[in-house]
Amino acid sequence: MSQFIIRRVIRGVVALFLFQFLLLALIYNVPYNFAALFVRGSPARRAYLETFYGLDRPLWEQYLQWMGSFLRGDLGVSFQNRSSTVVEMLGGNAARSMLLFFAAAIIAYLLGIWLGKTIAWHRGGLFEAGITLGGVAGYTAFAPWLGFVAINVFGWYLGWLPYNKIVDPNVWYQSPVRIDWVLGKLVISSIVLALMFWAANYLTRNIRNRLIRFGLRTASLVVVLGVVGTWWTEEGVAVYAVDVLRHLVLPLGTVVMLSFGETMMLMRTAMLETMQEDYVLTARAKGLPEDVIRDRHIARNALFPVFTRMLLNLPFVLLGSLVIEQVFDWQGIGMILFNAIQFQDLPIMMGFLSIVGIVTLSAHIFLDVLYVYLDPRLRLTNAV
């Protein structure tokens, strides 16, 4: 087993290095570079800048230099913004993107799992067809257009919600706190909220009466919301939190619309496959209630492929930011990458895509190891 893990990790690291080399070769072949974009008419100045940024050196030399600093954990300094390193630039904006995309991913997964469970259970008929069509339409919708419609209808035409940037400058004028502080606190309180909600669900799982169960869950949610709300008000920054949350609604809704369909269809497929298993028949024969069979015997086993897909889709959570942040003017890491591609900002492109690569690679290695661990038959074949 340990030998398998070591071989898998070595293969992954070699793949990452190869990917970085190919990426650098791709960027190297772009007929203009950062120096050429900014200086007009002075070849001497351009040559000086190229030497300064190291852009005039051959490919392998650039690669070795980049690799050396990468292995030391240094992703270099952005061309556009000489005063901060790539790690600082990405890290400084990471909280904004994380808040939007991880919240959206969690909501989309919960919604998708719940809907997929429901439509697999009530199979056939108009209900399933309607939900399926909705999910597929959201999944295949054109992302910039969906954002445009949301902005126009809810932001402009109805005027309910703000539709660009993260905060409203009028509210934040002379505020005592910084945006990232509020964002960090929001992330923490949403994690607390999610944990509390999960705990409430877990504690009330054995209550058979539907009404009491839902009542208790709702009551606990209200209590936790009240506690968190009180904490925010006591801190005196509830206004800013509400402002951020109001700006969050439209992008969050758009991302959820775009991404819940895939999970839903996957969950449905997994549910239908699990329903044919013999232990479900056994559970029925034992006379267990139908919703217990559905939730504990089928849905829990059907979660495995959904979990796999969730891990494999982690990089797309990062990359999805590219389009959505552009549409909603959400100043996160996706905007940085988009600008970097336009301005040929080599350190940011390499750094960002390397980080995405590392995340992808870790997910793949983790899944491979998990599958081999769970299914020992794979060890006998050379499944590496």
Place this chain on the structure above:
Amino acid sequence: MSSTGAQLSQQSTQRYSAFDLLRHRWSANFLQFCSSWDTFRRNPLGIVGLTIILIFAISSFIHPMLIGTVWPERIYDPMKGFDIELIPHPTAPSSEHLLGTDNFGRDILSQLVFAARSSFLVGLGAAVVAVSISTLVGGMAGYFGGMSNAILMGVADVFVLAPAPIILLIFGLIVTLEVWHIILLYGILVGLGGQAIVVKSHTLTIATKTYIDVARLSGGGHFHILRQHILPALMPLALVQAVFTVVGAVLTESLLSFYARSNDVITWGSMIFLNQRTFRWFTLDGQWHAIIWPALAIMLFCSSFYLVGRALDEIVNPKLRKR
């Protein structure tokens, strides 16, 4: 009767000629197709998807015939047409222009149908490229194992790290992206990446089946087993993957032309881009049709392929069928 064993065997070889074998194989395939079609027909959403795809196909086929006969080229040409009688543009849907006109006075319906052609080209082309690569690479890696598996899966590991839209965005800075660039690049990135890994793990389950061992024991070579036994067993998976690749390829192509990186002038993505850019805030009711139709076309096109893929999945995977 002086019929000997030699004569009999000669007779039997004559009776089952190569043509007969082919005929029987085709009739078996036809029966298989009929039963699959029966399963497919029970899925109403799959039928809806197939119908929409057919409508798109037919309309993009008759578009060149309409131009010049029913629709005068001067008015209805997707790129250069202009209706001089209906200024100022954009105009709302009318009897002459069923979906209205865009900011440059061009007919939306004509553009929509014209752009369907390139969407079909990109989607189906990318699907063919991706599926042939993934079946070849994944099948070989799963069947041979050992060194070839390590090398091929190493390549797949490299390509799984490369996000197709971003690589295409960067590639669009090097060359002017034509349709075939998008087809080839998307096909290679997707086919060598995630799909090859899926096909490989599927091949592993096939290669351990008994009939592969039997084929090997009866003296079948590697090429024979791959071609006669592994490849047919991989075909259903390949079909499902192809249909889902169409969705991804069309969405990626729309994104690229939305960001003006594709050299294809009239596509649904570029129509959305253009109409968003020229969107006037104060004439909302005169404008929405110009944006909604191309976006709905993308959504319908991809959704119908997705629904067909889902119905095919039900044929391939008998566990999903309704009992």
